[in-house]
Amino acid sequence: MSRNDEVAEEVSDCFERRSSEAKRKSPQNFPKPDDNLMTSMNSANNEHKTRTNGDNEDLEPGNLLHADHKPRLLLMGLKRSGKSSISNVVFRKMAPHETLFLETTTTIRKEAMHSFMDFQVWDLPGQIDYLDPDFDAESIFGGVGAMIWVLDAIDNYMEPVSRLTETILHLQHSYPDIKYSVFIHKVDSLTEDFRDDTMRDVRQRITDDLYDAGLENPPITYYGTSIYDHSIFEAFSKVMQGLVPQLPTFEALLNTVSANCRFEKAYLFDVYSKVYIASDTTPVDMKAYELCADLIDIIVDMSEVYGWDRGQDQQETDRSQAVAAPSAESFVSNIKGYHLYLKEINRSALRAQVRQGFRLTIYRNLSFIGISKYSDFEISKVLVDQNMQAFQDTLLKVFPRG
Amino acid sequence: MNSLKKPQKKKVLLMGKSGSGKSSMRSIIFSNYVAKDVRRLGATIDVEHSTVKFLGSLILNLWDCGGQDAFTETYLTSQKSQTFSDVGVLIYVFDVESRSFEGSNPRDLLTYTAVISALAEYSPSAHVFALVHKIDLVQNVFRDSVIQDRTLAIQEYSGVFSKKLKVYGTTIWDQSLYKAWGDIVKSLVPNLHIIDGYLHDLAEETSAEEIILFERATFLTVTNVTSELGERNPYSDRQERLSNVIKTFKHSLSKYTHSSTASHPFSEIAIKAPRFNLILARLTNNTYVLVILPPGDLEIELSRFNIMAAKDRFVELDIMGWAAGDTERLEGKLNGRIKDGR
Numbered sequence A: 001m002s003r004n005d006e007v008a009e010e011v012s013d014c015f016e017r018r019s020s021e022a023k024r025k026s027p028q029n030f031p032k033p034d035d036n037l038m039t040s041m042n043s044a045n046n047e048h049k050t051r052t053n054g055d056n057e058d059l060e061p062g063n064l065l066h067a068d069h070k071p072r073l074l075l076m077g078l079k080r081s082g083k084s085s086i087s088n089v090v091f092r093k094m095a096p097h098e099t100l101f102l103e104t105t106t107t108i109r110k111e112a113m114h115s116f117m118d119f120q121v122w123d124l125p126g127q128i129d130y131l132d133p134d135f136d137a138e139s140i141f142g143g144v145g146a147m148i149w150v151l152d153a154i155d156n157y158m159e160p161v162s163r164l165t166e167t168i169l170h171l172q173h174s175y176p177d178i179k180y181s182v183f184i185h186k187v188d189s190l191t192e193d194f195r196d197d198t199m200r201d202v203r204q205r206i207t208d209d210l211y212d213a214g215l216e217n218p219p220i221t222y223y224g225t226s227i228y229d230h231s232i233f234e235a236f237s238k239v240m241q242g243l244v245p246q247l248p249t250f251e252a253l254l255n256t257v258s259a260n261c262r263f264e265k266a267y268l269f270d271v272y273s274k275v276y277i278a279s280d281t282t283p284v285d286m287k288a289y290e291l292c293a294d295l296i297d298i299i300v301d302m303s304e305v306y307g308w309d310r311g312q313d314q315q316e317t318d319r320s321q322a323v324a325a326p327s328a329e330s331f332v333s334n335i336k337g338y339h340l341y342l343k344e345i346n347r348s349a350l351r352a353q354v355r356q357g358f359r360l361t362i363y364r365n366l367s368f369i370g371i372s373k374y375s376d377f378e379i380s381k382v383l384v385d386q387n388m389q390a391f392q393d394t395l396l397k398v399f400p401r402g
Numbered sequence B: 001m002n003s004l005k006k007p008q009k010k011k012v013l014l015m016g017k018s019g020s021g022k023s024s025m026r027s028i029i030f031s032n033y034v035a036k037d038v039r040r041l042g043a044t045i046d047v048e049h050s051t052v053k054f055l056g057s058l059i060l061n062l063w064d065c066g067g068q069d070a071f072t073e074t075y076l077t078s079q080k081s082q083t084f085s086d087v088g089v090l091i092y093v094f095d096v097e098s099r100s101f102e103g104s105n106p107r108d109l110l111t112y113t114a115v116i117s118a119l120a121e122y123s124p125s126a127h128v129f130a131l132v133h134k135i136d137l138v139q140n141v142f143r144d145s146v147i148q149d150r151t152l153a154i155q156e157y158s159g160v161f162s163k164k165l166k167v168y169g170t171t172i173w174d175q176s177l178y179k180a181w182g183d184i185v186k187s188l189v190p191n192l193h194i195i196d197g198y199l200h201d202l203a204e205e206t207s208a209e210e211i212i213l214f215e216r217a218t219f220l221t222v223t224n225v226t227s228e229l230g231e232r233n234p235y236s237d238r239q240e241r242l243s244n245v246i247k248t249f250k251h252s253l254s255k256y257t258h259s260s261t262a263s264h265p266f267s268e269i270a271i272k273a274p275r276f277n278l279i280l281a282r283l284t285n286n287t288y289v290l291v292i293l294p295p296g297d298l299e300i301e302l303s304r305f306n307i308m309a310a311k312d313r314f315v316e317l318d319i320m321g322w323a324a325g326d327t328e329r330l331e332g333k334l335n336g337r338i339k340d341g342r
Helices: A001-023 A044-055 A083-092 A096-101 A137-141 A158-171 A192-212 A231-241 A247-261 A286-306 A311-324 A344-358 A381-398 B022-030 B034-038 B069-077 B082-086 B108-120 B138-155 B176-186 B192-206 B239-259 B297-320 B325-339
Strands: A072-077 A109-114 A118-124 A144-152 A177-183 A220-224 A263-270 A274-281 A329-335 A338-346 A368-373 B008-016 B045-054 B058-065 B087-095 B128-132 B164-171 B208-216 B221-226 B268-272 B277-282 B287-293
Touching: A072 A083, A083 A096, A083 A109, A083 A231, A109 A344, A109 B008, A137 B138, A144 A158, A158 A192, A177 A231, A192 A220, A192 B192, A220 A231, A231 A274, A231 A286, A247 A263, A247 A274, A247 A368, A247 A381, A263 A286, A263 B082, A286 A338, A286 A368, A286 B082, A286 B239, A286 B268, A338 A381, A368 A381, A381 B058, B008 B022, B022 B034, B022 B045, B022 B087, B022 B176, B045 B297, B058 B069, B069 B082, B069 B108, B082 B108, B087 B108, B108 B138, B128 B138, B164 B176, B176 B221, B176 B239, B192 B208, B192 B221, B192 B297, B208 B239, B221 B239, B268 B297, B277 B297, B287 B297
Parallel strands: A072 A118, A072 A144, A144 A177, A177 A220, B008 B058, B008 B087, B087 B128, B128 B164
Antiparallel strands: A109 A118, A263 A274, A263 A368, A329 A338, A329 B268, A338 A368, B045 B058, B208 B221, B208 B287, B268 B277, B277 B287
16 A cells, blocks of 8 residues: 555656546446546656656666666557547546547656556657657657557548558568558548548558658558547557467467356456456457447446445455455346356455465456357356356466566 | 325426527436537427326426427417416526626526526526526636626516526536536425434445435436435535436446437345445336445345335335326336346
8 A cells, every 4th residue: 555655646747637637437346446547747756766666776867767667658649630539538547528628748757557467558749740850759769669659530531641651661660570550540420431441541641751762561550440439449459469468378268168167258358447468368359349448337337426435334345355255257148148246356366466475467457258049058157157166266377487 | 195196297497598408418417418429419490299207106297398489488478377387396507608798788698597487487486596507617716706697687687586596507517517407306395304314214225325216317416315424425516426426327238238318227236345334226117326335245246135124115206196097007007027137
C-alpha cells in the first residue's frame, strides 16, 4: 500500500477528472487503479520515483530509459487525429462521446499499465516536429517497442502519410526494432466500400513511399479503428500481443484449457483496458470478442457498484472468504445454449507471489474468459474450476520474473 | 382484488417540441434501440400509438405525439378531448438546447402551459413528468444548475400540477434516462405493494443486502428492497446504472446469438467477488431479480434455491394481472417454461 500512497499524489489530478467525467470507473474489488494509471506530466523524477518503488533500484533519471525494460507504446499522428481520445477511451474508460470535450494535448502524456506486464503508453502531441535534430530523440524513441500512428480517415491523408514515412525513415537506422502500426481512425463515419478503399489506398501509398526510399517490407500493420465500437480495443490487443514474447506459450496453454473444458473460445483479458493478451488459436471471431468485452464491462460496473468497503461488518466474512473465494469469478448461463465463464487470475496468483517473496507487479487485472456451448457445463463446473487452478499455476511459471 | 384481475390500461402521453427526442427515448426504453441507432428515426407525424406490456399485467398505451406546431395546435383544439382524456401520465420533453425556452418569447413554456391546462381540464388526476432532455450537451459542471433553473421555470408554468410535477435531466447517452423512466413506470404499477411484500420476504430468507426487481423487456427497476447495510452503499444511482449496463449487455448477447432482443437473453448471471456475491436471475416470465449477498460460496448456492422457491409466488402475481380467461392457458405455458429453464 505504501506504493499507492506515493503514487497517489501524482495521479490525484487525473482521478479527479476521472471521477467526474468517466461513467465507468475502475472496479473496487479489482486492484485499486492507483497503480494502473498515472499521468505524471513529463516529469522524469516522478517517473523515476514511481518506477523504482517496486524494485528498489537506484537509477539516475537519465539512465532510466535504458535500464527500464518496460515496453513502451508511442501514440503518434497529426493533431486532431484522435490520439488522446483513443488513449482516454482505452485506458481511462471514458465514454466515447465524452471525448468531444477533450482539449488539445500539449505535453507528452504517459499512461502506465501494470497488468500482465508493465508497459507505458505515451501520447505525443501532434504539433511538435520530433524529427528536429535539436530534439532529444533518444528520450522519446529509446526503448520503444511499438509505435501507433493515428491517421484521420476522414481528413486528407496525404500529409500524415508523408509525415509517417519521414518518421519511419528517420528512425529505422537508430531504432530498427520498433514495430509500426497504422490506425486508420474514425472509420465509423465511412461507408464499408469507402472504408476498404481508403485503407487500401493508405497502405499502398505508405508502401510505395517507403519502397522509393529504399525500405522494402517495412514492419507495418494496418487497422481500421473507431472509438465508437470495439475495433479500437481489437487493434490495441493485436499491437500489444506483438510485444508479448511468451505469446506462443499462452496460446498453447489456452488451447489445452479450452480443449479440456470444452470451451469454444478462450481469451486471456486485461480487465482494465479490455485488451486481450492472448486467445486460443481458433479463428478470432469479432463477435465473441465483443461479447467478452461486454461481459467485462457489466462485471466491472456491477463490481464497482457493490464492491464498496463495508468496513466492520465484513471482518468475519473476510476470513472465511479468503479460503472460499480466492478470486472473483462470474458465470452467465444459458444464453441460447451458450455459457460464459470468467475467472479472475490475479488474486490467488498474487498470493502465491507474496508467499514466495516475488514482486507484485505482474498478473494484476488478468482474467480468463471462456465461451462454452456444452450443455452440461454447469454440472461439470467443478472440473472446470479445477482445470482453471492448474492453468493459473502454469501461467505463474511462464512469467519470466518469477 | 377485483382490479387486479383485469389488465390495467394506462394512457401515457409523450409530448414536447419537435426534435426534442421523444421518439428517441421511447425507442430506447421500449423498442430495444441502442443510443446511436436513434439517428435513423425520422420525424413523428401526428400521433404514433403503441401499446407496451409492462410486467405482463400493465398495458401502457403510449401516445407519441409529433411535436411540430401544426400538430400541437390540433391536439389543443379539434382533438382536445380525445387526446387529453383518461391520461395516466403526461411526459413533457424539453430540449435543453432550445432557444425558445426562456427570454421574451418563451414559446416552449407557453405551449407547455396550454398542454397543462388542457390536461387539468380532462384528466386532473394524471401524473406529470417533465424531462429536460439532451443534458449531455451541457458540460458536467453546469448540469445541476441548469436543471435547477429549468425546474423553477417549468414549475412556474405548471399551474395546478406544479406540486405533483417531477423534473429530470436526461440524456439517451447515460443512465439518467433509466432513472426518469423507472420513476415514471413505478407511478403506474398497480400491485406494487404486494410485490414489495414478497420481495421483503425473499430478502429476509436470503439475508440479502439488496434485492432489485427488474422488468424483463425494459430492465427498468420495478421495486427494490435494501437492508440497513445496503443503504450505506455510496452509489445512490445504482439502480438506473444497472438498468443501463444490463441492457447494454443484453444487446451484446442478442447480437452474438442472433436472437431477437425481446426474447429471454439469459437465465442467470452470477458474480462471486471477494466483497459480495451477485445473482441476476430470471424470476418470472416478465421479471428478473438481482440479489446481492455477502461473500462466500455457500451463500450463493443457498439463495439460488431460495429464489427458485420464491418463483411460484411471483408467477402467481404475474398471472393475477392477466384477463381471467387467459389465466389457465397461460399457467400451462408458464409452468412449461419454468421446467425448461432454470
